[in-house]
Amino acid sequence: MDRWTLAEENDVSAIRKFLSRNLALVTTALIFIALFGAASRMYDGFFSSRVFVGLLSDNAFLGISAVGTTLVIFSGGIDLSVGAVIGFTSIFTATLIEQHHIAPGLAWFLALAAGSALGAGMGVLIHFYRLPAFLITLAGMFLARGAGFWISTESVGVDHPLYTKISGYELAVGSVVFPSNALMLIAVILLGYVLAHHTRFGRTLLAIGGNEHSALLMGLPIGVAKVSVYAVNGFCAALAGIVATFYTGSGNPSMGVGLELDAIAIVVIGGTLLTGGRGHIFGTLLGILIFGTIQSAILFDGRLSSWWMRIVVGGLLLVFILLQRFFLRRK
């Protein structure tokens, strides 16, 4: 056989292999391109780097918590407490810095530790006591929200030089300007990518999500992995709360109400299987971009009211879940 055709065939089969492995990812990318293209055609000025970066920076804290949620969903679990943890963290750090004059670094450390500890605690209850994840994380949501309001029922403004410095920071790459929260989202996504797809921990999570019993029989440390993933998610949510405080310049205990639903929707739109065992962190990035595109398009339009956002996200969720269902059935 000729060497050239062999090489060509290899190329074709490699592409085919890539497509069949990443079908969900490719579909999601195409949907994003189609949506962004349609919005660019319909609205003047939509097709610009400013709008594109805005997709990331406007949803930075939502995106950061969506990365944690992705990992939990990989393992076949669910965490409904992230929105409440964001609210708690934001008021917790703001109060510590403003009213107790604690150094921001220490306040962030305490907040991240609190978020991780709550997550780990829920993970222990879910794994070792075999309690349903949604119920325990609902209880966790009540706890975190209540604790946030306990600290303060009103929002506390943060006026610290470090906050002004960080929220004002911008990185210019060519003509594209990335604000600090967009950079943090990108960093978290890259970290999440390494954790999910290039470590033993990530593979264990996917194995648990695929079939927990098989994972146990394979000798994988499922207890450690399951408790850790809820702790990692708690960490991500706390980080998201800190980033949200940069973004708004204040801590507010009612921040992030219902955010967990958006995070789950983003993960599902990104092609991750809600039953666990299959998915990609970059899918979540695409999910954030799709979510942001719809949001920006509604803003650009000006005639549509904000509630259309919820309806469109719900509709997308329905379409994606049905697609997942029928793809699975065929296999």
Added chain:
Amino acid sequence: MKLRAKSPILWPLAGLVALVLLNAVFNPAFLKITVLGGHLYGVPMDILSQGSRTLLVALGMTLVIATGGVDLSVGSVVAITGGVCAVLLQDGHSFALTIAAALGAGLLAGTANGVLVARFGIQPIVATLILMVAGRGLAQLIVGGQVIIIKGAAFEYLANGFFLGLPVAPLLVAALYLATHFVLRRTALGLFIEAVGDNETAARFAGLAATRIKTCAYIFCGACAGLTGVLAAANIMAADAYRAGENMELDAIFAVVVGGTALTGGRFVILGTAIGALLIQTLTTTMYNLGVPPAIAPVPKALLIIGVTLLQSEKVGRWIGGLWRRKTT
């Protein structure tokens, strides 16, 4: 364990009695019921009135959980039907048509959930999450993003009226509980639901129309949520798409779990759910009486639910059982 198996309502009842006694000790006026103009008033009556909505949502939720599922969309359905009521009444439609439309909206929502779960085999949490997300948007669409004030004597009677000296809403809910109990326990229907929840495949092989039974449970739950939307709108005489039914799914699930229905499905205790819902409402009222800010009120509720589920978990059950045996031998 045996004791619990014999009488599933023992623990929730003990909890309710303990909470009421605690209240009565610290606040003697707690149990006082006064008769004013032939109507009964007092804290227990308030608990019944305020708790009637949680009771009604929890009734539907009991059946869904008994099939091994869960319905997260009830809060959104409450907001939708409240909106439907307000818009129809504003346009001058009759009371009967309004109630029928609200009930229809609830039935429709329940059917959507039921089809997704039973026919397409999607996980209940995920399937009902869709309506939970989209539903609140739909509710806001229906009322045009505004809080619509409701006027109408018949509507007000639902929330604040009295029948034979007793408040109407709790009476209505009690009647529904009795009807549901008799329909399920005096026919084989209740057993069918438990069979499907326990082992769907086995139930199907035994000749049960498992898909239809499951769908019906979600439809019933949607109808209950629809009626709750009517009661919730009547309670504040307005439709608030943002706040109506907020966190109601949590209260309902809590009531069902506290009442002794297994979250894994296969067993339900309707009376237990009623006691669970009253327990949660009493807890809420107690905290208001103690002056706990409403925003912090969720914390004790969360601790209660963690405690109750831990008690129901096998591991802790075995541990307690072990303690018991060691003591007796």
